Amino acid sequence: MQATYATYFVYYVLISSGFVNAFEPISTTFVVGVGVGLAAVGRTIYNYVYESCDSKWIAFNSTGLKMALDRKLFGQHVASRVIQKAVTGFMNNKNPKKPLVLSLHGWTGTGKNFASQLIAENIYKEGMASSCVHQFGTTHFLLSSQLENYKSQLQQWFKDNVTNCPRSMFIFKWMDQMHPGLIDCIKPYLGYYEYLDGVSYRQAIFIFLSNAGGEQITQVALDFWKAGRDREEIKLQHLEPALSLSVFNNKKSGLWHTRLIDKNLVDFFIPFLPLEYRHVLLCGMAEMSAKGLEPDQDVVDQMAKDMVYFPKSEKIFSLMGCKTISVKLDYYT
Structure with missing residues (x-):
């Protein structure tokens, strides 16, 4: 689509300026050659001005992400470390076997949305405003009677956007308020398939945000505090097993009994500790x-x-x- 617009633009300039007529006595092959060359220039200019799925607009900054997480995401040493390692490893892998799937959990205000923003800002030049970043909330799926339609729309949305840009990011907010079973419709897109209907989803990133598991996370933090242990001693292994089990068995969670967990398609359950x-x-x-x-x-x-x-x-x-x-x-x- 972008190349077509660029080509039309170049030919419009050639014709309107009389450039083509000026070369009528000469072989039109030369003009065509010039046109092709200018079309390439036009595409370059177009991609410079308008966001596209290339390295000018999408370039992972590992150092930038680490600094942002360390300096801006307060009180979340566990989440910061896991996010940094998970995203960096995925983005540096030239041939990932599946999309990156992160599930962020914790009470309101602990930084889940902000962490997603920091990830986007260090992958896409336009950050959260990038056309490659797609956000979904409960407002997109209000009616339980339309569940099957929502599933169909969601699958088509994934296919269209990943076809347009393989390095797409999808963020699902308020997972604990979504209809149980809705998210299962995207299970195939998160798996180890090389292609689905001719489309590869292996370079995409899926992030789920949820308050589910907040009680378990808080209890661990409280236990450490009561034992007189430093908060920074809390590790992922203290939280992840109970967290994933809690989310899977929570009927109010959009991940309740989901095959995403059952089939181990969520790469990391990332806990966000309550803030002091x-x-x-x-x-x-x-x-x-x-x-x-x-x-x-x-x-x-x-x-x-x-x-x-x-x-x-x-x-x-x-x-x-x-x-x-x-x-x-x-x-x-």
Whole structure:
């Protein structure tokens, strides 16, 4: 499609400028040759201006991703490490055997959406605004009576977009609120098939975001705190087994009894720990900078103190994480 537009554009310029007529006495072969050459130039210009599925618009920055996760995703040492290693390994693999499938879990405000954004920003030049990044939420699948239609539409959406760009990213938000069974329709696209109906999905990335498993993650963090152990001692192996089992058996989860788990198609279940007061402070300072304000420790401290924490007796973890900080800062500043 893009090459066609570029070619039409070049020939339009040739004709409208009288360029073709100027060469009438000479063999038209020369003109055609010039036209082909200019068409190539036109395609280059088109791809420079408009996003396309090539290295100018899609280039993985491993160092950038690591720095972003380390410096911007507060309180998530487990998630940061897993995401960095999983995405880097996948993007550096010239011949992956299957798409990368990540399932991000944790309470609201712990950074799941933000982590997805950081991944996109370090793969696509346009970040989340890239035409290669596709987001789905519960608003796309409201009616249970239309479940079969949704499945069909979803499958066609995958096929069309991956055909257009093999290096596509699909993000499913609020998986815990989606109809159980919906996501099973995409099982073939996440598997080890080389081609499905002539299309290879092996370079695509699928990311699921869910609050499911938040209780199990919080309990582990709380147990470490009560035992006087440092939060940074928590490892993936402390969380992933119970997390995957909890998500699979949770009837409120979009992954409930899904074949994606049963067939081991999810590469990593990534836990996002509940955030503590100190992490809320860091979020507040970063948000002030993002708003173009001079970071004010007193303002951020007051805002953080007024937020709700749990459990009721210990008040260790922020109930909303960093989710409402942007709005709250508008009030405190």
